[in-house]
Structure formats: structure tokens, C-alpha cells
Amino acid sequence: MHTKTIAQLADALRSKEITSVELTQHFLDRIAALDSHYNSFITVTPDIALAQARAADERLAAGDTSPLCGIPIAHKDIFCTQDVRTSCGSKMLDTFIAPYNATIVENYLKAGAVMLGKTNMDEFAMGSSNETSYYGPVKNPWNTNCVPGGSSGGSAAAVAALLAPGATASDTGGSIRQPAALCGLTGIKPTYGRVSRWGMIAFASSLDQAGTLTRSAEDAALMLNVMASFDDKDSTCVDQPLEDYTATLNDSLTGLTIGIPEEYFSEGLHPDTAKAVQAAIKTYESLGAKTRSISLPHTHLAVPAYYVIAPAECSANLSRFDGVRYGHRCDAPKDLTDLYKRSRSEGFGDEVKRRILVGTYALSAGYYDAYYNKAQQVRRLIKQDFVDAFKDVDVILGPTSPSPAFEFGSKTQDPVAMYLEDIYTIATNLAGLPGLSIPCGLVDNKPVGLQLIGNYFAEGKLLNVAHQFQLATDFHQQLAPATA
Amino acid sequence: MEWETVIGLEIHVQLATKSKIFSGASTAFGAAANTQACAIDLAMPGTLPVANEEAFRFAVMFGLAMNSEIGKRSVFERKNYFYPDLPKGYQTTQLEEPIVGPGVTNIELADGSQRAVRLHHAHLEEDAGKSLHEDYQGMSGIDLNRAGTPLIEIVSEPDMRSAEEAVAYLKKIHSIITYLGISDGEMSQGSMRCDANVSVRLKGEEKLGNRCEIKNINSFKFVEKAIKVEAERQIEIIEDGGKIAQETRLYDADKNETRSMRSKEVANDYRYFPCPDLLPVILDDDYIETIRRTLPELPDAKLNRFVSEYDLSSYDAAVLTTDRVTADFFETAAKVSNEPKLAANWVMVDLAGYLNKSDTKLGECPFTAEQLAGLIVRIKDGTISGKIAKQVFEGMCNGEGDADSIIEARGLKQVSDTGALEKLVNDVIANNPAQVQNYVSADDSKRPKMLGFFVGQIMKASKGQANPQAVNEILLKKLNEQ
Numbered sequence: 004m005h006t007k008t009i010a011q012l013a014d015a016l017r018s019k020e021i022t023s024v025e026l027t028q029h030f031l032d033r034i035a036a037l038d039s040h041y042n043s044f045i046t047v048t049p050d051i052a053l054a055q056a057r058a059a060d061e062r063l064a065a066g067d068t069s070p071l072c073g074i075p076i077a078h079k080d081i082f083c084t085q086d087v088r089t090s091c092g093s094k095m096l097d098t099f100i101a102p103y104n105a106t107i108v109e110n111y112l113k114a115g116a117v118m119l120g121k122t123n124m125d126e127f128a129m130g131s132s133n134e135t136s137y138y139g140p141v142k143n144p145w146n147t148n149c150v151p152g153g154s155s156g157g158s159a160a161a162v163a164a165l166l167a168p169g170a171t172a173s174d175t176g177g178s179i180r181q182p183a184a185l186c187g188l189t190g191i192k193p194t195y196g197r198v199s200r201w202g203m204i205a206f207a208s209s210l211d212q213a214g215t216l217t218r219s220a221e222d223a224a225l226m227l228n229v230m231a232s233f234d235d236k237d238s239t240c241v242d243q244p245l246e247d248y249t250a251t252l253n254d255s256l257t258g259l260t261i262g263i264p265e266e267y268f269s270e271g272l273h274p275d276t277a278k279a280v281q282a283a284i285k286t287y288e289s290l291g292a293k294t295r296s297i298s299l300p301h302t303h304l305a306v307p308a309y310y311v312i313a314p315a316e317c318s319a320n321l322s323r324f325d326g327v328r329y330g331h332r333c334d335a336p337k338d339l340t341d342l343y344k345r346s347r348s349e350g351f352g353d354e355v356k357r358r359i360l361v362g363t364y365a366l367s368a369g370y371y372d373a374y375y376n377k378a379q380q381v382r383r384l385i386k387q388d389f390v391d392a393f394k395d396v397d398v399i400l401g402p403t404s405p406s407p408a409f410e411f412g413s414k415t416q417d418p419v420a421m422y423l424e425d426i427y428t429i430a431t432n433l434a435g436l437p438g439l440s441i442p443c444g445l446v447d448n449k450p451v452g453l454q455l456i457g458n459y460f461a462e463g464k465l466l467n468v469a470h471q472f473q474l475a476t477d478f479h480q481q482l483a484p485a486t487a
Numbered sequence: 488m489e490w491e492t493v494i495g496l497e498i499h500v501q502l503a504t505k506s507k508i509f510s511g512a513s514t515a516f517g518a519a520a521n522t523q524a525c526a527i528d529l530a531m532p533g534t535l536p537v538a539n540e541e542a543f544r545f546a547v548m549f550g551l552a553m554n555s556e557i558g559k560r561s562v563f564e565r566k567n568y569f570y571p572d573l574p575k576g577y578q579t580t581q582l583e584e585p586i587v588g589p590g591v592t593n594i595e596l597a598d599g600s601q602r603a604v605r606l607h608h609a610h611l612e613e614d615a616g617k618s619l620h621e622d623y624q625g626m627s628g629i630d631l632n633r634a635g636t637p638l639i640e641i642v643s644e645p646d647m648r649s650a651e652e653a654v655a656y657l658k659k660i661h662s663i664i665t666y667l668g669i670s671d672g673e674m675s676q677g678s679m680r681c682d683a684n685v686s687v688r689l690k691g692e693e694k695l696g697n698r699c700e701i702k703n704i705n706s707f708k709f710v711e712k713a714i715k716v717e718a719e720r721q722i723e724i725i726e727d728g729g730k731i732a733q734e735t736r737l738y739d740a741d742k743n744e745t746r747s748m749r750s751k752e753v754a755n756d757y758r759y760f761p762c763p764d765l766l767p768v769i770l771d772d773d774y775i776e777t778i779r780r781t782l783p784e785l786p787d788a789k790l791n792r793f794v795s796e797y798d799l800s801s802y803d804a805a806v807l808t809t810d811r812v813t814a815d816f817f818e819t820a821a822k823v824s825n826e827p828k829l830a831a832n833w834v835m836v837d838l839a840g841y842l843n844k845s846d847t848k849l850g851e852c853p854f855t856a857e858q859l860a861g862l863i864v865r866i867k868d869g870t871i872s873g874k875i876a877k878q879v880f881e882g883m884c885n886g887e888g889d890a891d892s893i894i895e896a897r898g899l900k901q902v903s904d905t906g907a908l909e910k911l912v913n914d915v916i917a918n919n920p921a922q923v924q925n926y927v928s929a930d931d932s933k934r935p936k937m938l939g940f941f942v943g944q945i946m947k948a949s950k951g952q953a954n955p956q957a958v959n960e961i962l963l964k965k966l967n968e969q
Contacts, residue, residue: 082533083531083532083533089532089533091532096532099532101531101532101533102526102531103526103531103533103534105533200533200535201533201534201535202533202534203533204532204533205532205533205764207763208763208764209763235537236535236537237535237537238535238536238537238538238764238765238766239763239764239766315760316763318567318758319565319567319575319576319577319758319760321576322567322569322575322576322577323530323532323574323575323576324532325569325571325576327571327574327629328529328530328574329529329531339571343569363758366567366758366759366760367756367758368756368758371758371760375760
């Protein structure tokens with residue numbers, strides 16, 4: 004049962020092959036039995052899950068047609084869930100219980116989806132390996148000596164280990180697509196503004212966007228259909244008509260033009276990753292797509308610009324964690340300054356502190372123009388690169404990350420090496436474009452991710468292009484060895 | 488050496504929107520602590536701000552009233568600093584692209600002259616909560632009801648040259664915001680607060696001296712006193728050969744002195760940057776013009792109209808138009824009575840005196856403008872004399888009803904009946920033969936003055952109710968018959 008995709012499970016529920024309670028119990032049992040190997044969940048919510056499953060079964064019996072009704076999913080612990088702890092992977096919020104649901108959590112509730120629990124993540128979504136979580140690192144189901152990627156490593160590992168058929172995630176610089184690549188999943192980061200950020204704990208507000216991790220593009224379409232909505236509680240949400248992303252999955256690729264940015268195949272890219280991506284290009288050509296080489300000339304500036312803008316925003320976003328109203332408070336503060344200093348020193352981990360310091364520095368008097376303003380200028384250039392490219396091509400294709408999953412500790416001492424993990428994914432966040440990663444091969448029995456970047460609000464096109472690849476290949480059906 | 492004080496004001500005005508600037512929580516004053524703070528005001532994780540359109544409308548109204556450029560694109564920024572009553576750790580405010588750009592307003596000075604005070608800009612921002620340091624046994628309490636209340640910060644150029652001018656400008660701003668109805672302007676409740684930048688220089692000197700900012704002055708009276716005492720302090724230091732340190736100071740009303748705030752609070756680097764949760768707000772011409780068309784008559788226009796329409800002096804018109812409630816009260820009384828000058832006098836002298844003495848607001852006055860007009864009509868039609876009118880007015884202030892019912896109840900109606908008056912006159916003439924003799928033998932130039940004695944006696948005998956004009960006529964006739 005756990006090897007089935009969401010689309011298959013939805014059929015099974017409707018054909019009464021299984022009930023939502025049975026299905027939910029099955030995944031809860033798997034989590035209880037197996038998650039000690041992966042550490043993908045921070046909080047499991049069996050009582051809530053079973054209550055929601057019972058309600059879903061009633062809805063199904065009454066003829067509910069929502070495809071996600073009764074489907075168990077996991078939420079990244081960055082999304083606020085009413086009455087259930089939302090830690091954001093931090094000691095700071097170890098005891099925090101929000102009195103509200105994130106809009107996307109609410110959307111899934113309304114659709115009848117069942118919440119299994121909250122998944123592990125890099126602290127405040129800052130990391131590319133899931134090694135910065137207060138709750139310990141998450142292990143990659145394909146190779147438990149390796150990282151699952153980050154920051155949505157818990158959601159990725161949970162889906163790859165078949166502990167949940169799908170999970171929510173968030174992506175600020177690659178935090179959905181890179182774990183999708185490293186864990187052999189389909190991960191989509193929608194256009195900035197397509198999905199509400201209300202109730203998603205902010206890392207870098209102008210870059211953060213929620214998305215999904217699933218085992219197929221079809222499942223991603225089903226998940227995104229529910230997640231996407233216009234929300235007047237988020238001023239940056241765009242009032243764009245909703246579409247059924249499953250409707251265009253089977254469109255033909257004949258006549259599609261795929262742009263291959265030369266800058267995405269430069270040094271630093273693992274040769275076997277490059278080979279797998281090149282093979283994917285051939286597959287697309289065989290499906291009737293045209294490919295052409297393009298240039299995104301400011302690609303090399305994406306990581307430096309990102310590591311000014313994201314820390315600058317995070318330095319302000321994380322100021323609210325001050326030990327005054329909620330979250331971690333140090334013992335017996337002797338005065339206000341002591342309260343601030345110790346609560347924040349104790350509550351935040353090293354990577355979070357590093358980024359707060361970098362961001363504070365970049366915004367400080369005398370440096371603002373040289374760093375923050377300059378980075379914003381670069382951001383506009385990067386966006387313009389894409390705008391120009393999309394005049395000639397329908398989608399852009401390249402690798403998701405430079406290499407497959409790496410071993411624990413191999414990059415923790417060198418922050419810059421870790422930051423370069425997101426070298427191919429960061430630019431889409433800076434430009435606000437949708438991006439998606441699908442598996443396109445294995446290197447040393449570890450998955451390789453293929454990245455597709457679409458134009459604004461072209462999620463339907465991206466999922467169509469991904470789905471057609473998955474009809475022609477079986478990389479997405481390969482399961483992590485330990486799960487079988 | 489002659490010194491000149493240079494003053495610029497930063498005025499914070501709470502806008503009278505129903506809900507907060509970035510959340511749906513109520514802004515009503517005086518609720519129990521923390522009952523009007525929602526998850527957004529508490530800066531709970533994952534919450535997001537949504538800008539309140541009404542706050543923008545109010546700010547645009549103010550900008551138009553100040554003849555300012557309106558920022559068609561305005562941007563919220565984050566001003567970063569830690570304080571327990573600032574839940575997000577930053578204040579959302581405007582810096583580079585404010586909603587209201589440069590403008591100008593005129594102030595009327597006591598000597599009848601005018602001075603133009605330029606507006607540097609005005610911007611929208613959110614208020615902080617309140618830290619409560621009493622009643623918590625050495626700890627501090629926080630009330631976040633006020634957190635997120637919309638403010639407009641109005642920043643003037645350093646165009647004022649005395650404490651009196653600063654107060655006149657502050658009153659002008661107060662009158663504009665209350666005319667517009669965008670704030671209740673209650674300084675005692677913190678709806679309007681003032682920071683004063685004060686420096687001194689020798690008269691004729693072009694260069695500005697080092698300034699000190701006096702924070703959070705909460706009444707017109709204290710603004711005047713604080714500026715005076717601060718200017719004196721600075722002059723004394725310079726005359727003693729010292730220099731003024733640029734710093735933030737607090738005014739202590741009990742001691743009537745300013746004192747330095749801790750320098751640490753001044754040395755903040757606020758690390759402003761555009762708030763990524765709020766998109767730039769773009770206003771089009773239609774939006775602005777629609778607001779312009781709905782602006783009420785403003786103090787300057789009303790003043791000019793009162794001068795031309797009611798033939799008032801510029802000073803009287805300025806006094807009557809300081810606030811909208813007074814202006815409306817006067818205008819109603821003037822129109823209903825058709826006696827604008829009398830109405831102006833009654834409002835400025837008697838009514839103002841009563842309100843002041845009884846510490847009553849005009850809104851709580853026990854009688855209406857129409858009722859005051861009723862009193863004026865009774866003076867004009869001779870039912871009562873001006874003197875009796877004061878008694879009737881007193882009755883109205885005591886809530887005894889309108890002029891007619893008080894005149895009736897107290898029997899104050901003026902006696903104009905010729906027969907009754909003749910009797911009074913005859914009695915007085917009969918009882919004062921010596922004075923009559925003096926009058927008769929005096930020459931014409933001295934007679935009018937001597938007449939006063941008889942009138943006084945007659946009024947006394949009639950308990951003030953005799954019609955003075957009729958008494959005069961009869962008296963003259965009778966005396967001439969002697």
C-alpha cells in the first residue's frame with residue numbers, strides 16, 4: 004500500500020479497496036517502526052491523523068470528489084498548525100504551539116487530507132543538508148550515511164522512505180528542489196505569490212515559497228491544486244486564476260522549446276550528474292521537444308546576491324524571537340539585555356546565528372549600499388536574464404544540484420561549500436520563478452535531480468513537461484533500497 | 488548678544504481608523520491590557536501584515552490639506568531595534584518613499600502677522616505597545632493594545648523661531664487633523680504627541696546650531712515650556728563657553744527642566760530596509776482626486792469665509808476656527824440668530840469662559856447652538872437686556888433649558904409697557920428733588936452724564952427688567968417737563 008502514489012491511493016479510497024483510517028494507520032505504523040532510521044519527523048500526530056481519517060471516510064462515503072480526501076500527508080514543521088507544536092527545527096520554538104493554521108494547512112484540511120505529523124528541517128529553513136536541525140540530522144533513505152538535502156530534508160526523507168505519500172515543503176533558495184534531487188523525488192517550488200505564506204514561518208520573505216514533495220509529477224499536480232490559493236492575509240500573494248494542474252499533464256511536447264543554460268554546466272558540476280542530465284535532454288528530444296543553448300549571464304552572481312538578501316531579511320524576521328512573548332526564554336534573566344542575549348544565544352543554532360550576523364552587517368550604516376542595494380541590483384539583472392530567455396524558450400532545463408547526496412559532516416566546516424549546493428536553484432528564487440526537480444538517474448546508487456524552470460505562473464507547463472518525462476522513464480519509480 | 492531659537496517639530500498623530508494599520512484588531516482607547524492585540528500584533532511566527540486602506544486615505548487627506556505632494560508610490564520599511572513593547576523587533580514605517588511629500592502651512596501669530604511653516608514630509612507607521620513599569624514588583628508589564636495603531640508622523644522644517652510659534656504650528660496641525668476627522672487629536676490620551684528639535688544661534692547667523700531633540704511632549708503648554716527652558720539651557724551653556732551636544736532629551740514637567748536620555752538609546756543603527764512582506768503602494772490620480780473632492784472645508788478657508796461672510800475681524804475668525812466644533816457651533820448660532828457679531832462675542836467670551844471655568848468640552852455643553860441663538864434673538868428683540876441675558880445664560884449653563892423658558896420661569900421679561908415705566912420714572916423724579924434741580928440747572932453738555940444717575944435708580948427699582956431705551960425716552964421727556 005505504501006508504494007502507491009497519491010493518484011493510486013485516491014483511486015483505492017474511492018473503490019473502497021481501503022479506508023482512510025486503514026491507510027492512515029498503515030503509515031503511522033511505518034513511521035513508528037522505521038523513522039528511527041531517518042529522523043524525518045519532529046512530531047507525529049496519530050490521534051489527530053486518525054480523527055481526520057475518520058472524518059475523511061465519512062466524506063468519502065458521502066461521495067466527496069476531492070482527490071486528496073483521506074490521503075495522509077506530512078507537513079514541514081515550518082507551517083503553523085493549530086494546537087500542534089510548530090518548532091521550525093529550532094530550540095527557540097521547541098514549545099511553541101500556534102493558535103492558528105497556516106493557510107496551506109487549512110487548504111489541505113478543507114480538502115480532507117490527513118496530517119500524519121510535522122517533518123524535520125534545517126533550523127528556520129537555513130541549511131542544505133538538514134544538519135542544522137535542533138532535532139538532529141535527517142538521514143537519506145537511499146544511503147543513511149548521506150544527507151537528504153535541506154532544508155526540507157525531513158519531508159523528502161519521509162516521502163522517499165515511504166512514510167508518507169506526499170509532503171509539504173518550502174523553498175527559499177532550493178530547499179524543495181535540492182532535497183528532491185538528493186532523495187529521488189519530484190519537488191516543485193511554485194511562482195512567488197502563487198501559494199500563501201500566511202502561517203509559514205518566515206526565513207527570507209521575498210524568497211520563501213511553499214511547495215510539495217511527491218513521488219511523481221502527477222501527485223505534485225494533485226497536491227499543488229489544493230495548496231495554491233489567493234489569500235488576502237498575504238499581501239505578496241498574487242490574485243491569479245487557479246487552474247487544474249492535472250488538466251495539462253498529458254499535453255504533447257511536440258514543438259516545445261527547452262533552453263539549456265550553458266552556465267549550468269560549468270566546472271563544479273559532477274561529471275556523472277552532467278551525464279544523467281545530458282541523457283534527459285536526449286529523452287526530451289525523442290519526445291518531440293526542441294532544445295537550444297541559452298545564456299543566463301549573471302548566474303555566477305546569484306549565490307553572492309542571495310547570501311546578502313536572504314540573511315538581511317532573516318536578521319529582521321528573526322528579531323521577534325526575543326524571549327518576551329513566546330518561545331525559548333533563558334532562566335532568571337538579570338535585566339532586559341541579559342534576557343535578549345541569553346534567550347537568543349541559547350535558542351538559536353550556529354547557522355542561524357551566522358546568517359543573522361551576516362544580515363545585520365549587510366544592513367548596517369555604511370555598508371547598506373555596498374551590500375544590500377548592490378545585491379538588489381544584481382537581483383534585477385538575474386530576473387532580466389530569465390525574462391530575456393523566456394522570449395525564446397518555454398522551459399529551462401539543467402541540473403538541480405552539483406552532485407548527488409554527500410556524507411554527513413563533509414561540508415559543515417565550510418559554509419561556502421554548503422552554500423554552493425544551491426548554485427543552480429537560487430536564481431529562480433531571486434527571480435520569483437517556478438522551479439521543479441525530478442529524478443533523472445542514479446550515480447553510485449544515489450539519485451540525480453533534473454531541474455526544470457518555468458515562466459511566471461507556468462506551473463501547469465512545468466508539471467506537464469515533468470509528467471511526460473516520467474511517462475517515458477522510470478527513474479521516479481525507483482525506490483530507496485531500504486524501503487522495499 | 489541677541490539669540491534666536493530655531494525649532495522643528497515631529498508630530499505623531501494616531502489616525503482614527505477602526506482597525507490597526509496592519510491587522511484587523513480594534514484601535515479603541517482604554518480597553519483592558521492586551522485585549523486588542525491579535526496574533527499579528529503579537530508578532531506570532533508566520534503572521535503577515537496587510538496594509539489598512541483607510542490609513543492611506545487619511546494620510547492622503549492630510550497631505551492634500553497641507554498642500555503637499557502625494558507619494559504616488561510609497562514604500563514601507565523596517566526600522567530595526569529591540570524593545571519589549573515592539574513585538575516584531577522592528578517598526579514598520581516609511582523612510583525613502585513616504586506617502587506625503589513637502590508642503591507648507593501658514594500660522595497666525597498673536598501680533599496679527601503670519602509665518603509659513605514648511606512640511607518636510609509626513610509618513611505612515613505603526614505605533615508600539617506600552618511598557619508598564621509600575622505595579623509589577625520590580626518587573627515590567629507590556630500592553631500591546633496600542634501596538635500597530637496607525638500613526639502619521641508629521642515632520643516640519645526648522646522654520647519656527649519661538650516657543651509661541653511652535654505652539655501656533657502645533658495648534659494648526661491639531662486643527663487640520665480634527666477638521667479632517669482623521670484623528671481625535673487628544674494629546675492627553677496620546678493621540679497626538681510631539682518631539683521638538685531645538686537649537687539656538689546668534690541672530691543674523693545663517694548656520695544652525697547643534698540641536699537637541701526633546702521627546703514625547705504631551706500638551707500644548709508643555710511644548711511651550713519645554714522649548715523655552717531648553718533654549719535657555721543651551722544659551723547658558725554657549726555663553727559660558729561650552730558646546731551643545733547633539734542628543735535626545737526628556738522634559739520633566741514637575742521640575743520644568745529637560746534632561747539627557749541615556750546616550751545608548753540614541754546611538755542605534757536602525758538598519759532600515761524595504762519591508763518584503765508589503766509591496767509598494769501605488770496610488771493613481773483618480774484615487775487622489777476623489778479624496779480631494781471629499782475634503783471638508785479647512786481652517787484657512789473657513790477663516791477667510793468667516794471674515795467675508797460674517798464681517799468678523801481676522802483675529803476673531805482665527806479664534807473661532809481653531810477647532811471644527813467651535814466653528815460649527817458659532818456658525819449655527821450666527822445663522823439661526825442672524826446676528827453673527829453678537830454670536831461671535833457670546834461664543835468667544837461667555838461660552839469660552841463657562842467651558843474654561845467648568846472644565847467642560849464644547850461637545851458636552853448643556854445647551855445647543857440653536858439655543859444660544861434663541862438667547863441672542865431675545866436680546867435683539869428687546870425681550871431682555873444684555874445684562875439680564877447674562878443671568879439667562881447662567882441658567883442655560885445650569886441646564887435649566889432654553890432662553891424663553893428661563894425668562895418665563897424667572898420672570899425676567901423686560902418691562903416696556905409705557906404706563907408702568909412712567910410710574911417708575913415719576914417715582915424716581917419725585918424721590919430725588921435735589922438731583923432733578925441740579926439736572927435742570929445744568930447746561931446741555933453736562934446733562935447726558937447726569938442722566939445716568941436716574942437711569943440707574945430706575946433700573947434698580949425695576950430689578951433690571953426695565954427696557955433701558957424706553958426708560959431713556961420717558962425720562963428725558965419728564966425731565967424736560969420739569
